[in-house]
Amino acid sequence: MKVFGSSGTRGVVGEEFTPEFVSRVASAAAATWEADRVALGRDTRTSGRTFADAAAAGVTAAGVDVERLGVVPTPSLVRHCEVESVPGVMITASHNPPEFNGVKLVGDDGIELPVNRLEAIEERLLAEEPTTVAWDRIGDSRRVDDANDDYVAELLASVDREAVAAADLTVALDPGHGAAALTSPEFFRELGCEVVTVNAQPDGHFPGREPEPVREHLDDLGRLVRAADADVGVAHDGDGDRAIFFDETGSYVEGDASLAALAARDLGEGDTTVAAVNVSQRLVDVCEAAGANLELTPIGSTNIITRIKELWREGESVPVAGEGNGGVFFPDYRLVRDGAFIAAKFLELLAEREATVSEVVAPYEDYTNVRENVGYGSDAELDAMLAAAEEYAASADAEPDTKDGYRLDYGDAWVLVRPSGTEPKVRVYAESADADRAEALVREAVEVLVEAKRGVEA
Structure with missing residues (x-):
């Protein structure tokens, strides 16, 4: 594919990434889907509203109605798409620096589009096939204000709320000024956790740190864990589909170690997990111990999603999958990377083991x-x-x-x-x-x- 990479399409605003380009992508997607309405969300980037407007113009020009969700984490948009059976357009550059923006496309099954569906849209886009309709068939636009509330409510119903609350955990949270700043603080408080935050105001300039939750960007979170005597630190990326952890001493936990700990909890003999070619030996070790199979794909959520769907069609069980960047899938819940849900599953693990973060990840720290x-x-x-x-x-x-x-x-x-x-x-x-x-x-x-x-x- 030329337009869509490992996770949608992205570029520097005002250079290769322009409103005209986004409008064409959205219009091509709407025409390919043949849907009567499309959900549209965006993250907190300063250019987000402009590109959401461009996407809305492209969709409505194709004769399709738009449901505008506003600023939402990607998993919130995905949930809306699945529940409402509508495809979706998410304006986000995820972990990229502030000068970037991008587009992710979601099917009406609530799953980011696999490679073959993206290729069909890309073919229409590159062929410059007409997608606009006559004046009297232009689509309409309406606001949807409760997508995030519904998303948080479903999260709460999908995790072991009583076990997490009983563990009496203090969570230090860094949403990185991204869309999860609107949902994760409330979610963890409703789970019964004491929550302290840093970089928790939505701000597309990302003044506190860069959107990517990597060690060198997360010094403030480590300090907050120590200052608040927190049990765990949680960091998200710009669109809230990843979770990276700090232990109770304020030390960074490798994403590969937390993935291995979560996989060890859920994988059984005969199960299959899917990871990318940069897979850690930690996950290989977990699979060998559990008697589970490991499938490797090119890097990126699009490729992992595509392979999981293929395995499902073959009757395989895939209870957990993902990459060591904090992007973990729990496909039995929903085939999406969801930073808040990933973190909640990690909190469940702490509660079940009655253990600290450092104790839970200790078996996976040898690399x-x-x-x-x-x-x-x-x-x-x-x-x-x-x-x-x-x-x-x-x-x-x-x-x-x-x-x-x-x-x-x-x-x-x-x-x-x-x-x-x-x-x-x-x-x-x-x-x-x-x-x-x-x-x-x-x-x-x-x-x-x-x-x-x-x-x-x-």
Whole structure:
């Protein structure tokens, strides 16, 4: 696909991402769906209203009514789509920096569109097929004000509220100025938790931190956990579909470790879980211990969703899936990454074990993950870096997995080099039980990429 990447389509506002482009995407989607109405939501980005207006124009121009939900987390929009049996358009760039925005598309089953459905919309878009209707068939627009309230109510009904309340937990929460600032504080308080917050005011400038919930952006949350003597810290991304945790000492918990802990709770013999090619050995270990199967896909929620749906059609049980970035699926609840639900399942785990966060993740702390990005400013730089990555992989003392980029598994460690599906970066990941080994693998690969890029600049 050229337009839709690993999780919708995104770009820098005013450059490749314009109101005209968003209107065309929304119009092509509406015409392809052949629906009579479409739900429309957005996150807190400063450009969100502009692009929501553009999307609404595109949908109504295709003769389809629009239900405008306002600022909602992606899982809130997804819930509305499933319950109302309407497709949806979400204006969000998720974890990308503030200058980005994007579009996610959701089917009337409440599931982000799989690859084949996105390709059909993309084909219509790129062919520039007419999608507008005559003046007397233009769609209407109406506001929906209770989507977030209904979403929180369903969350509360879907988790073990009594067990979490009985555990008497203090939760330090960082919604990162994103859409979950409108829902997660209320949700955790209604669960019976004491809640303290940082960066909890919706603000598309993201003044407190960048939207991506990675270690280097979350110092304030670690300090809040320590200052409030909290039991757990929870951080979301811009559209609230991810959850990253801090332990009771204010220390960052690797997303791969929390994914492994949650998977170990739910996976049984004969089950299948789905993860991406940057899967941690932690999850591999969990699957081996449980007698469960592990399926790998290219990175991104779109690819994981597509594979889960295929496995369902084959009669497979997939109780948990996801990536180590905090994006965990519990498909029996809903096939969506839902940061609040992920965090609630983690709180259930703490309550069941009567354990601290550090105790729960301790079995999965034996590995070190290192990640570094190399940005590029032109297609020529990207092409040069990917050519260098291919040569680097071919000359390595390991068989490359080319499902998504180049993954080299050395037995004691692995390294992955791949272009981002959402940003102009080539990402390098490595993992090993030996921290120095992981650092060395990343450093070696990054040097190869930087040298290739330097050759283009020269």
